[in-house]
Structures are given as C-alpha cells and as structure tokens.
Amino acid sequence: MVEISSDVIRGYNDTMILYILSNEPSYGYNISKQIKAISEEKYSIKETTLYSAFTRMEKNGYIESFVANPDPEGNGKKRTYYQITENGKNYYKAKCDEWEVTKDVIQKFIHKVD
Amino acid sequence: MVEISSDVIRGYNDTMILYILSNEPSYGYNISKQIKAISEEKYSIKETTLYSAFTRMEKNGYIESFVANPDPEGNGKKRTYYQITENGKNYYKAKCDEWEVTKDVIQKFIHKVD
DNA sequence: AGGCGTACTACGATAGTCGTAGTACGATAG
DNA sequence: CTATCGTACTACGACTATCGTAGTACGCCT
Numbered sequence: 001m002v003e004i005s006s007d008v009i010r011g012y013n014d015t016m017i018l019y020i021l022s023n024e025p026s027y028g029y030n031i032s033k034q035i036k037a038i039s040e041e042k043y044s045i046k047e048t049t050l051y052s053a054f055t056r057m058e059k060n061g062y063i064e065s066f067v068a069n070p071d072p073e074g075n076g077k078k079r080t081y082y083q084i085t086e087n088g089k090n091y092y093k094a095k096c097d098e099w100e101v102t103k104d105v106i107q108k109f110i111h112k113v114d
Numbered sequence: 115m116v117e118i119s120s121d122v123i124r125g126y127n128d129t130m131i132l133y134i135l136s137n138e139p140s141y142g143y144n145i146s147k148q149i150k151a152i153s154e155e156k157y158s159i160k161e162t163t164l165y166s167a168f169t170r171m172e173k174n175g176y177i178e179s180f181v182a183n184p185d186p187e188g189n190g191k192k193r194t195y196y197q198i199t200e201n202g203k204n205y206y207k208a209k210c211d212e213w214e215v216t217k218d219v220i221q222k223f224i225h226k227v228d
Numbered sequence: 229a230g231g232c233g234t235a236c237t238a239c240g241a242t243a244g245t246c247g248t249a250g251t252a253c254g255a256t257a258g
Numbered sequence: 259c260t261a262t263c264g265t266a267c268t269a270c271g272a273c274t275a276t277c278g279t280a281g282t283a284c285g286c287c288t
C-alpha cells in the first residue's frame with residue numbers, strides 16, 4: 001500500500017474541492033468524505049487543510065459561502081455551504097489543463113524498473 | 115502555453131534530481147539544464163530551490179557530494195558534484211511507485227471538458 | 229578591459245500543510 | 259437520562275519547500 005504524501009498532492013487540493021463543488025454546493029465534512037471516496041480511500045485531506053483552503057479560495061473569489069440548515073424545515077444544525085463561482089470554474093479548468101502538462105513532465109522523470 | 119506552477123511540481127523536485135543522478139554524478143548547473151531539457155522547456159527549477167534540495171537530500175542521506183575539477187588535468191573551476199546513495203535509490207524507487215498512485219488519484223478529479 | 233556564462237551562497241518572506249486542542253450540537257445506545 | 263459517537267467546525271502555532279533578491283567569483287571570448 002503506497003501512501004500519498006501531501007507534498008505531492010499539494011497544489012491539487014483546491015482542484016479536488018472545486019471538482020466536487022462543480023456538481024453541487026457542499027460543506028466541509030461532506031467534501032472531506034467525498035474526496036476519500038473518490039480517491040478510493042487512497043487520500044484523505046486533513047480537516048485544517050480543508051478549512052483553510054475554504055478561507056483562501058473564498059478570498060480569491062473561487063467559491064462563495066452561505067449558512068443553511070441541512071433540511072428545508074429548519075431542523076438540524078446549521079452548516080456552512082460552499083458553492084463554486086464563475087471565477088472558480090475558470091480556475092478549475094485552467095488547473096485541469098495544467099495537470100495534463102504537469103503529468104507528462106513528471107512522467108519523464110519516472111523510471112520504470114522491474 | 116500552460117505554465118507549470120511550482121506548487122504542483124513540489125514534491126517531485128527531489129525525484130527529478132535523483133532521476134538525473136541515477137545516470138551519473140552531476141552538479142547544480144548541469145542538473146538544472148538537464149531538467150529543462152528533459153521537460154522539453156516546460157519546467158525549470160529555480161536555483162535556490164535546487165541548491166536547498168541538495169542540502170536537504172544530503173542531510174537525509176539520499177545523495178553525497180564531492181568537490182572536483184571539471185577535467186582530470188585539474189583545469190577549470192572546481193565544482194561540487196553530487197551522487198546518489200543506496201538510500202537515495204530506494205527513496206527514488208518509492209517515489210516512482212507513489213507517483214503511479216498519485217497520478218491516478220488526481221486524475222479522478224480532473225474533468226474532461228469540451 | 230568588459231561582458232557573458234558558469235557556479236554557486238546568503239537571507240528573509242511567503243504560503244500551504246500539519247498537529248494539537250478545544251467547542252458544540254444532535255442522534256443513538258444502554 | 260446520561261454517556262458516547264459522529265458531525266461540524268475554529269484557533270493557533272510550527273514546519274518547510276519554494277521563491278525573490280542579491281551578491282560573489284572564476285573563466286572564457288572578443
């Protein structure tokens with residue numbers, strides 16, 4: 001079982017979050033679980049990393065937040081939801097393009113052995 | 115032309131350096147030029163990043179350094195050469211394995227659009 | 229003699245991640 | 259009815275890789 005170190009994924013945490021928010025607005029705990037699920041348990045983002053990413057990305061205009069109840073009747077504890085902005089969508093697309101290039105570059109330095 | 119941001123490559127600078135040192139001992143300036151060439155001009159490591167990577171990796175036992183003249187007759191300015199250690203080779207191999215996993219994980223968060 | 233390329237070193241700033249800790253609400257089990 | 263577990267965060271300081279800027283110094287070519 002190969003562990004993924006965060007220094008590697010660093011630079012793509014934001015992209016992962018934006019990928020999830022591209023489908024629908026969501027909140028911290030749920031995004032964290034989705035990342036784990038989508039990565040097939042191979043990566044889990046740290047809580048502090050996640051929430052500080054929210055702050056940063058909202059400041060950069062990539063996401064917007066609103067506080068709401070989990071269900072329309074107003075039951076349950078309120079959560080902070082985040083949704084992607086137009087800026088965020090563009091940023092996400094740019095990151096995807098960048099990824100294709102980066103992937104190929106790194107690959108050239110990977111030696112396939114036995 | 116997509117620019118590669120260093121936060122993305124971060125975590126693979128060491129791997130790139132070790133890849134080059136797997137072939138033969140080398141020194142800063144040359145490694146820097148090789149990285150540029152191998153990446154087909156798409157990535158160039160900053161000098162400060164490179165030299166601080168040397169210090170770190172030597173401390174970690176991944177590389178060893180020796181000072182020598184560029185040619186056997188003792189002409190030219192002396193350079194600090196680095197060579198990969200056994201530890202370094204193992205670390206490099208582990209990084210290559212990690213890469214295969216990481217690549218697949220990130221790929222799941224990349225949406226192919228128009 | 230001057231400039232370009234080579235080969236570094238120094239140093240402080242920045243920013244993303246991490247560890248640890250603590251709060252607080254709601255649901256469920258005993 | 260109380261304790262625990264899961265949910266949903268916030269605070270804060272530490273760490274570290276990268277970066278920007280700057281400066282040194284040698285050798286070679288013109």
